Amino acid sequence: MGFSIATWNINSVRLRLPLVRSLxxxxxxxxxxxxxxxxxNDAFPTADLxxxxxxxxxxxxxKGYHGVALISRLPxxxxxxxDYCEKGDTRHISAILPVAGRKIRVHNFYVPAxxxxxxxxxxxxxxxxxxxLQEMKALHSQAENAAxxxxxxxxxxxxxPLETDVWSHKQLLKVVxxxxxxTDGLKEVQAKGGxxxxxxxxxxxxxxxxxxxxxxxxxxxxxxxxxxxxxxWSSPDLSGSLSDVTVMREARGWERPSxxxxxxxxxxx
DNA sequence: ATGGTGGTCCTACCA
Numbered sequence: 001m002g003f004s005i006a007t008w009n010i011n012s013v014r015l016r017l018p019l020v021r022s023l024x025x026x027x028x029x030x031x032x033x034x035x036x037x038x039x040x041n042d043a044f045p046t047a048d049l050x051x052x053x054x055x056x057x058x059x060x061x062x063k064g065y066h067g068v069a070l071i072s073r074l075p076x077x078x079x080x081x082x083d084y085c086e087k088g089d090t091r092h093i094s095a096i097l098p099v100a101g102r103k104i105r106v107h108n109f110y111v112p113a114x115x116x117x118x119x120x121x122x123x124x125x126x127x128x129x130x131x132x133l134q135e136m137k138a139l140h141s142q143a144e145n146a147a148x149x150x151x152x153x154x155x156x157x158x159x160x161p162l163e164t165d166v167w168s169h170k171q172l173l174k175v176v177x178x179x180x181x182x183t184d185g186l187k188e189v190q191a192k193g194g195x196x197x198x199x200x201x202x203x204x205x206x207x208x209x210x211x212x213x214x215x216x217x218x219x220x221x222x223x224x225x226x227x228x229x230x231x232x233w234s235s236p237d238l239s240g241s242l243s244d245v246t247v248m249r250e251a252r253g254w255e256r257p258s259x260x261x262x263x264x265x266x267x268x269x
Numbered sequence: 270a271t272g273g274t275g276g277t278c279c280t281a282c283c284a
């Protein structure tokens with residue numbers, strides 16, 4: 001029995017509904033986790049996605065900004081939407097999926113980008129990002145193990161933690177997403193929660209991985225100044241069943257693309 | 270060194 005999951009910052013689900021459709025049709029993950037849907041709940045294209053066989057949809061959206069969604073072929077149980085930092089932002093949703101006789105809670109996150117200035121004293125957006133990370137440290141991958149529930153955490157975490165997660169470690173050390181306070185913070189979230197970085201379990205640390213390329217580059221592909229901002233983590237009990245991780249780089253070259261590409265992970269039980 | 274592009278939704282804000 002297998003299970004496949006995809007995570008994708010879509011940067012407007014309504015504008016890019018055709019891309020979401022073709023991803024689901026051509027690659028058919030069991031679960032697609034979207035971030036930055038930028039869509040109020042009453043305007044989410046639920047009916048369109050159900051037509052493709054994704055009967056179980058849980059959304060947490062707001063007008064204009066943020067927004068996360070779970071689009072699933074498998075039932076979604078005990079859906080939770082947590083208000084990190086109590087700002088009313090729609091940045092988290094989770095649910096339990098019955099997978100091959102197991103139970104897996106999937107958390108889908110959109111971590112604040114943090115603005116331009118990496119100083120929490122002068123930039124409230126950066127302070128918010130650090131506060132958000134602090135709150136994430138309380139999330140344990142084995143929190144529901146006693147109830148027989150494993151965990152997966154995916155999403156746009158807006159941090160590239162390793163030197164090989166950016167095109168130039170030295171040039172990005174003072175750039176938000178790769179500053180030491182952020183990369184250390186994310187590693188601490190990972191360590192305290194007992195999370196396994198599945199992308200790095202599958203792809204060696206000396207190999208560069210990017211999931212995001214700025215819209216502002218003249219030629220994103222040629223300059224290749226990317227960052228790994230999107231992540232797939234799991235509780236330790238699932239990591240041995242990981243069979244594949246794929247970063248869909250070609251999606252950045254699609255017409256009217258998101259600046260992030262989908263990341264797929266597959267488990268075989 | 271600076272500004273480059275793209276999204277939402279009406280004008281500026283966010284990434």
